[in-house]
Amino acid sequence: MTRILKPKQTRRSVLKNMAAGSALVAGSAAMPGFVRYSQAQSSAPIKIGFQQHVTGIGAAYGRWYGRTTEAAAKMINDAGGINGRPVEIIAEDDGTDPKRGAEVVEKFANQHGCDVAFGTLFSHVVIGSAPRAGELKLPYFVVSEGHHVASGMLNRYTLQPGITDVKSQVQAMAPFVADNLGKKVTMIFPDFAFGHDHRDYFSEAIEKQGGQVLAKIAIPPTESSFTRYFPQIPRETEVVYHVMVGPAVLTFVKEMGEFFGSSRPEIFGFIDSLEAVDIGSAGLEFLDGTYFWEGNPRYAQADQSDFDKAYRAAVGVDDNGASVSDSKDVSTYAHMFGCWETLHIIKAGMEAAGYAGPDDRSKLIEAVEAVTDMPHSNEHPQGAKLFNGKTHQVFGHQYISKVSGGKLVVAHTTSIEDTFYPDEVDYTTQPF
């Protein structure tokens, strides 16, 4: 499927933009270095290839990543585009499949003539596509959470500046789990790269807190029936740590509730297990009092920032994290902000690099590598972040929410420092 989102342009809006553009050019004398690049030589759109999980096991994420990306592109275009050029999002379905992912990246580079590729979530698709992006020398901005970017497994063309990685997330969760819930943990996770990151890095992190993982239960992400896995949970388990993806996440959580009945241990989950699922669904009542990691709080909190308010409105999400047009269409709120933030970083990077066309791709990567602080702002509504140019990975706050009264209420926010770990790679030393 190919969908091309063109900014709406009328004669009037073009004239308005031109007027705004010339005002900026005039202003550039006063502010050199900032709007210098608005005198772009070309007015052709900047093409951003959006690798979207429209079908396959990541479809719910793909739908919301799409809406967030459209909203971010609209915001950028309304403000005059990038370097005076409009942004055009070219969406291609990768079927949440690594093989098709690599083909899509190739299509972006060779057929659509995209400037960059962007937007992939599922870690196996990222791992399958990144080598091809590197060969094609196409900057590849992923929104995946996998540790594979920062681990050094990929290449200089792959960056993750809009969402934190699993290793930093679980490391920040472990102290909370050990101090508040228990030290004997059983982990349930999807059996692919993303789940393995959870398994490896959480086990490591909880051991540092004096805890231990009693059992590690891997479930294929395409599984549709889960009761048969639960008896592997050892009886002495104090905390069940769950993270699941795929179309059957609701069944997973429901069957977990049926399994435990009224005598459940403490439960700590990653919201991935319930992304795009209504917490009020029948059979989920047992979750009351359990905790979830959230990348970005689904429910508008009492101390909601103006940035979150503006972001919610732009994407079309209500205070309960569902679509404003359909309260049953629950968003993937904990992840999709990554698309919004990544697009704004692409914009900032292109402006800093004076990006004019595909010949400037390496300059763009160098410009993004030079980014460090990202303040809490309209461009970064999830919170402030710190980018590590060497590992191509961003670090940020994490949220722990408690289910109470059918809503997720933030109980603890980690600091950015809680998520740091020593660098494992320096991509800047790799040649382009």
Next chain:
Amino acid sequence: MDFGPYFVLALIEGAVQASVLALTAVGLSLVFGVMRVVNVAHGEFFMLGAVLAWAVATTIGAHPAIGFVLALVIAPVVVGAIAVSADVLVLKRLKYDPENTIVATIGLLYIIQQVTLMTYGPDARPVEAPFNQRLAIPWPEWGEGGLTIGWPWGFGTTSYKLFVVGAAIVLLIVLWQIMARSKLGLVMRATQLDREMATAFGIQVDRVYAIAFGIGAALAALAATLIVPIRQAHYLMGADPLLLSFIVVIIGGLGSLPGTVAAAVLIGMSDGMISMFFSPTLAKILSTLLVAFVLVFRPQGLFGSRGR
């Protein structure tokens, strides 16, 4: 978990799996037995049943039980009608040639799957069960103080799962009665035994074929409607039942209904056991291996009759 409760839990899970599998596989076996058609689209009829069940339950919007009962009627009927029209429009025109029908049903598989994707979408959607109480199972234990009844943690099932097993047994008995006692059953068995002779006796074989194909698909849809409150409706959910049905039908003997049911119980139960004690992947490996052995050493299946 201790071995005892663990084992009982595996039995229950295996029984649910076996009952749904038996219904689905009997449909496939019926189609093959009567028509000699290998229906590769069988899994998609299963999926279509689940999706229609969701559609009916959501459109009704009343109490989940009303939506579910209606779905139990409407989904198999609609899927059966689609299958009948596919038979009349496609398979009949291919004169039921074995190779051509395989290719045609592969085409049917993709058409059904992609049309579902285009209309229903890529999401998994739940259907609410008409009733779903958790039943904790007591476990007797001999301790120091004699016999005590305990309620082990995690040891329970739901009323709906037991209902699925019961409903499947009732449906299979009804089907067996139809095949053994009714005129329709007689005509289908006659066609299965000898097509030419059946034609000579004035049986309209074309019509019997269409009905058999419709009933086969409706059985898959019925199985899916029963399971959809436990799992969810999703456009890719047809692959697993198709593979398992083929495994069951080959082990049970192509075209043999009692053999199919016996093999479904064998595969379903062993799948439940092996999944729980070892891993679901190992269960799949072992059942496919069993198929290979059956094909090598007893190609007519465990219950099939040799050569015709």
